[in-house]
Amino acid sequence: xxxxxxxxxxxxxxxxxxxxxxxxxxxxxxxxxxxxxxxxxxxxxxxxxxxxxxxxxxxxxxxxxxxxxxxxxxxxxxxxxxxxxxxxxxxxxxxxxxxxxxxxxxxxxxxxxxxxxxxxxxxxxxxxxxxxxxxxxxxxxxxxxxxxxxxxxxxxxxxxxxxxxxxxxxxxxxxxxxxxxxxxxxxxxxxxxxxxxxxxxxxxxxxxxxxxxxxxxxxxxxxxxxxxxxxxxxxxxxxxxxxxxxxxxxxxxxxxxxxxxxxxxxxxxxxxxxxxxxxxxxxxxxxxxxxxxxxxxxxx
Amino acid sequence: xxxxxxxxxxxxxxxxxxxxxxxxxxxxxxxxxxxxxxxxxxxxxxxxxxxxxxxxxxxxxxxxxxxxxxxxxxxxxxxxxxxxxxxxxxxxxxxxxxxxxxxxxxxxxxxxxxxxxxxxxxxxxxxxxxxxxxxxxxxxxxxxxxxxxxxxxxxxxxxxxxxxxxxxxxxxxxxxxxxxxxxxxxxxxxxxxxxxxxxxxxxxxxxxxxxxxxxxxxxxxxxxxxxxxxxxxxxxxxxxxxxxxxxxxxxxxxxxxxxxxxxxxxxxxxxxxxxxxxxxxxxxxxxxxxxxxxxxxxxxxxxxxxxxxxxxxxxxxxxxx
Amino acid sequence: xxxxxxxxxxxxxxxxxxxxxxxxxxxxxxxxxxxxxxxxxxxxxxxxxxxxxxxxxxxxxxxxxxxxxxxxxxxxxxxxxxxxxxxxxxxxxxxxxxxxxxxxxxxxxxxxxxxxxxxxxxxxxxxxxxxxxxxxxxxxxxxxxxxxxxxxxxxxxxxxxxxxxxxxxxxxxxxxxxxxxxxxxxxxxxxxxxxxxxxxxxxxxxx
Numbered sequence: 156x157x158x159x160x161x162x163x164x165x166x167x168x169x170x171x172x173x174x175x176x177x178x179x180x181x182x183x184x185x186x187x188x189x190x191x192x193x194x195x196x197x198x199x200x201x202x203x204x205x206x207x208x209x210x211x212x213x214x215x216x217x218x219x220x221x222x223x224x225x226x227x228x229x230x231x232x233x234x235x236x237x238x239x240x241x242x243x244x245x246x247x248x249x250x251x252x253x254x255x256x257x258x259x260x261x262x263x264x265x266x267x268x269x270x271x272x273x274x275x276x277x278x279x280x281x282x283x284x285x286x287x288x289x290x291x292x293x294x295x296x297x298x299x300x301x302x303x304x305x306x307x308x309x310x311x312x313x314x315x316x317x318x319x320x321x322x323x324x325x326x327x328x329x330x331x332x333x334x335x336x337x338x339x340x341x342x343x344x345x346x347x348x349x350x351x352x353x354x355x356x357x358x359x360x361x362x363x364x365x366x367x368x369x370x371x372x373x374x375x376x377x378x379x380x381x382x383x384x385x386x387x388x389x390x391x392x393x394x395x396x397x398x399x400x401x402x403x404x405x406x407x408x409x410x411x412x413x414x415x416x417x418x419x420x421x422x423x424x425x426x427x428x429x430x431x432x433x434x435x436x437x438x439x440x441x442x443x444x445x446x447x448x449x450x451x452x453x454x455x
Numbered sequence: 456x457x458x459x460x461x462x463x464x465x466x467x468x469x470x471x472x473x474x475x476x477x478x479x480x481x482x483x484x485x486x487x488x489x490x491x492x493x494x495x496x497x498x499x500x501x502x503x504x505x506x507x508x509x510x511x512x513x514x515x516x517x518x519x520x521x522x523x524x525x526x527x528x529x530x531x532x533x534x535x536x537x538x539x540x541x542x543x544x545x546x547x548x549x550x551x552x553x554x555x556x557x558x559x560x561x562x563x564x565x566x567x568x569x570x571x572x573x574x575x576x577x578x579x580x581x582x583x584x585x586x587x588x589x590x591x592x593x594x595x596x597x598x599x600x601x602x603x604x605x606x607x608x609x610x611x612x613x614x615x616x617x618x619x620x621x622x623x624x625x626x627x628x629x630x631x632x633x634x635x636x637x638x639x640x641x642x643x644x645x646x647x648x649x650x651x652x653x654x655x656x657x658x659x660x661x662x663x664x665x666x667x668x669x670x671x672x673x674x675x676x677x678x679x680x681x682x683x684x685x686x687x688x689x690x691x692x693x694x695x696x697x698x699x700x701x702x703x704x705x706x707x708x709x710x711x712x713x714x715x716x717x718x719x720x721x722x723x724x725x726x727x728x729x730x731x732x733x734x735x736x737x738x739x740x741x742x743x744x745x746x747x748x749x750x751x752x753x754x755x756x757x758x759x760x761x762x763x764x765x766x767x768x769x770x771x772x773x774x775x776x
Numbered sequence: 777x778x779x780x781x782x783x784x785x786x787x788x789x790x791x792x793x794x795x796x797x798x799x800x801x802x803x804x805x806x807x808x809x810x811x812x813x814x815x816x817x818x819x820x821x822x823x824x825x826x827x828x829x830x831x832x833x834x835x836x837x838x839x840x841x842x843x844x845x846x847x848x849x850x851x852x853x854x855x856x857x858x859x860x861x862x863x864x865x866x867x868x869x870x871x872x873x874x875x876x877x878x879x880x881x882x883x884x885x886x887x888x889x890x891x892x893x894x895x896x897x898x899x900x901x902x903x904x905x906x907x908x909x910x911x912x913x914x915x916x917x918x919x920x921x922x923x924x925x926x927x928x929x930x931x932x933x934x935x936x937x938x939x940x941x942x943x944x945x946x947x948x949x950x951x952x953x954x955x956x957x958x959x960x961x962x963x964x965x966x967x968x969x970x971x972x973x974x975x976x977x978x979x980x981x982x983x
Binding site: 602603604605606608609612654655657658665694696697699700701704705748749753754755757760761764765768 | 803804805810850853854858864865880884886887888889954955956961962963965969970
């Protein structure tokens with residue numbers, strides 16, 4: 156009997172010790188992890204807009220995230236947008252609750268800075284404090300509005316959709332007219348050599364410059380990628396300005412050329428991007444009408 | 456031994472229809488609507504209990520359809536056709552609907568024979584049993600843990616020499632797999648997630664595995680000593696199997712529900728059993744073949760496994776439901 | 777098995793050649809098949825395993841006198857699991873891109889038979905320093921195995937080495953696919969057997 160007690164105590168103590176060690180390492184590394192993720196997202200966003208080491212972004216380029224929530228109150232469903240606004244001389248957030256027809260139902264001021272709002276748990280805390288206790292809310296997605304000198308230059312949409320294997324996470328850049336500036340594949344679990352080729356330039360750059368109208372019925376064609384188009388997508392520096400212009404115009408209205416042996420992945424990305432843009436365009440129009448109609452001091 | 460398993464298997468087959476009916480569930484929440492389902496990628500069909508007014512039924516404005524997660528984006532209906540029996544309608548769309556997502560149909564007050572039967576909110580989604588089945592087949596064939604995900608290889612090559620050992624190992628493994636997966640799911644949902652102790656996943660899951668092995672060991676010893684004599688030795692080997700840890704990690708990552716976790720564990724276990732069975736059948740024939748000395752033993756086993764893996768690649772891309 | 781009489785250098789060489797975990801002991805083959813699509817992956821996982829192996833060996837060697845014999849296995853498992861979680865968190869924080877590629881395999885190190893086996897057969901009977909060198913040998917042997925398979929698969933499958941384009945084209949895309957992992961490991965094992973056979977014959981001839 157004494158032995159069993161000794162064994163149990165020994166095991167329990169060791170478990171605690173192990174948990175302490177792991178907990179300590181977790182606390183130390185968690186901050187670095189979050190910082191890394193943030194840096195990676197920033198780099199992706201700047202890359203999509205054409206900035207980089209040779210062309211660094213200036214102070215005048217600002218990113219304003221808009222967060223979308225689904226709100227449920229008294230059995231009714233509403234949409235909630237956290238919009239950055241100007242309040243005296245600092246930037247804060249306002250939470251706008253819209254009904255499904257796009258009419259403003261309620262608005263709240265949220266005392267949270269732009270930096271703090273990036274963290275999901277901080278947002279949740281302040282929403283819980285501000286909204287009525289019976290109101291249920293769930294985070295859906297976010298859009299980052301890029302403004303240069305107070306004018307909108309681009310929308311950056313992080314999104315996730317089902318791919319061939321599991322999920323594909325992307326970052327899409329749209330210009331103010333919803334034409335595609337660029338597409339970046341952030342994360343995926345597709346097969347190497349087959350579906351994983353979606354992250355290669357010759358696939359994702361096909362989405363560049365596609366207009367909003369063209370995107371609405373964009374499909375995937377199972378044809379081989381023409382060599383000249385491939386050069387344009389992968390090594391544009393090897394072509395003259397005139398050649399670039401010609402090739403661009405020639406392929407601007409074509410559908411997406413599918414990847415060899417990865418039709419499902421290609422279709423998943425195309426349909427995913429299509430859905431993202433269509434829904435976003437629909438929603439931002441409604442949001443803009445509300446902001447204009449109620450004179451909300453939004454920074455975007 | 457095999458006949459005992461066969462007897463149990465046959466007996467449990469009768470439970471399947473009951474089980475299925477239970478899981479079918481109902482997608483409908485209004486007495487007048489009998490059934491609603493996806494017809495194909497461009498249409499949804501609704502079956503009513505009686506005859507709705509023809510002009511009400513064929514007016515697209517009476518139907519508001521949206522994906523459950525995007526209630527503000529209404530899908531555009533191209534037309535609504537009344538069926539020949541006057542009790543069913545087919546709602547057609549211009550664009551393909553994503554059948555993987557649950558959809559909601561909000562009906563304005565139903566008009567039937569002059570009476571107003573009130574509004575209805577209908578849920579349309581693929582049969583849950585279909586999704587569960589897809590996970591099962593996925594884990595068993597399409598993403599076979601041995602041939603497609605190359606896990607559990609050490610134990611695999613160790614016990615795939617003879618068919619009987621292989622089958623024994625496979626069955627033992629499936630039992631422990633299901634037990635530990637369910638316990639891990641339980642712990643993950645109710646202890647790890649709420650207290651944000653995600654980093655303890657590895658320790659907790661491997662602990663669950665050890666516990667399951669211990670539990671199955673004790674239970675088997677008491678309940679069926681004969682079975683224990685046959686399987687007991689494999690129980691210890693189960694712990695050194697990568698698959699036994701990979702399944703709880705997967706179901707935690709993908710946030711599966713209890714039924715889905717059960718399906719995943721079952722699929723992984725039976726997939727492993729299938730792989731072992733195939734390998735051992737080939738292994739028995741290999742013993743009689745003339746293999747060069749440097750290849751004897753493990754090297755040729757690996758090459759054989761490689762051939763099987765190539766064959767299993769044929770399953771990739773298979774989409775059920 | 778009694779405490780070893782080998783010198784530290786011999787322990788390390790033992791781990792790399794005579795008792796190479798992948799090719800001779802045939803343990804922990806899962807990553808050898810699954811993660812050797814590029815040398816970089818092999819190196820990274822190899823270093824992770826090296827870390828866990830050394831730390832676990834040293835820990836167990838340090839507390840071997842306090843462990844109650846009946847809870848040996850759970851103690852080993854707990855130690856390995858702790859160190860695996862530590863390296864998992866560290867890798868996720870400091871090399872996120874590489875960590876993504878390795879996916880689930882870092883967490884699975886816990887189930888690698890090689891580490892438990894080594895603790896059982898070596899660390900619980902030897903001093904800390906001997907365990908350290910043995911662990912080092914095993915870890916390097918594992919890394920060596922992973923890198924050699926990775927070298928073949930990456931060169932033949934993608935034409936690159938560590939990401940640098942060597943061949944300029946992709947000879948046989950097949951090698952990057954999972955099935956080829958099996959083939960490569962099998963063939964390399966046969967190669968090792970052959971080399972060992974030649975080495976033994978030479979030794980006999982010398983005597």
